[in-house]
Amino acid sequence: xxxxxxxxxxxxxxxxxxxxxxxxxxxxxxxxxxxxxxxxxxxxxxxxxxxxxxxxxxxxxxxxxxxxxxxxxxxxxxxxxxxxxxxxxxxxxxxxxxxxxxxxxxxxxxxxxxxxxxxxxxxxxxxxxxxxxxxxxxxxxxxxxxxxxxxxxxxxxxxxxxxxxxxxxxxxxxxxxxxxxxxxxxx
Numbered sequence: 001x002x003x004x005x006x007x008x009x010x011x012x013x014x015x016x017x018x019x020x021x022x023x024x025x026x027x028x029x030x031x032x033x034x035x036x037x038x039x040x041x042x043x044x045x046x047x048x049x050x051x052x053x054x055x056x057x058x059x060x061x062x063x064x065x066x067x068x069x070x071x072x073x074x075x076x077x078x079x080x081x082x083x084x085x086x087x088x089x090x091x092x093x094x095x096x097x098x099x100x101x102x103x104x105x106x107x108x109x110x111x112x113x114x115x116x117x118x119x120x121x122x123x124x125x126x127x128x129x130x131x132x133x134x135x136x137x138x139x140x141x142x143x144x145x146x147x148x149x150x151x152x153x154x155x156x157x158x159x160x161x162x163x164x165x166x167x168x169x170x171x172x173x174x175x176x177x178x179x180x181x182x183x184x185x186x187x
Contacts, residue, residue: 070179075151
């Protein structure tokens with residue numbers, strides 16, 4: 001009976017360790033790859049990933065695709081992503097620093113190829129309770145407002161290109177996209 005107990009205990013420990021490994025490693029790997037790719041470019045700036053780096057971060061995307069990236073930092077200020085996309089299918093996905101999807105949208109859902117996304121830090125529970133007593137001020141609506149649960153993250157624009165020759169024109173159009181810090185609005 002004692003031997004059966006230890007066998008069952010060992011199997012359960014192996015399952016827990018395996019599950020922890022499977023759940024934690026992808027998030028840590030994503031965060032490490034993001035830091036490596038954007039470390040020399042800095043936060044709150046938009047750039048087109050070179051094809052080799054694109055394959056490292058997003059191996060499932062086709063090689064000729066165009067991937068634009070903005071690593072954002074909303075710890076002390078808002079960030080605005082002003083995008084200008086060519087006609088055709090595209091997606092915008094906003095990830096937390098751990099690789100969790102915060103927000104996703106594509107061209108069919110938006111109905112436009114030019115848009116602005118305002119990124120800000122989601123308030124904690126105390127701040128949420130404090131803000132519930134204050135009426136929301138009517139201000140200028142810039143487009144979509146995304147509240148990030150983490151102070152840092154990654155906004156990724158993906159445009160699939162079927163032919164390598166068409167990639168340069170798509171890169172030129174998407175390069176007009178900007179990602180910059182803006183002051184927090186007064187409440």
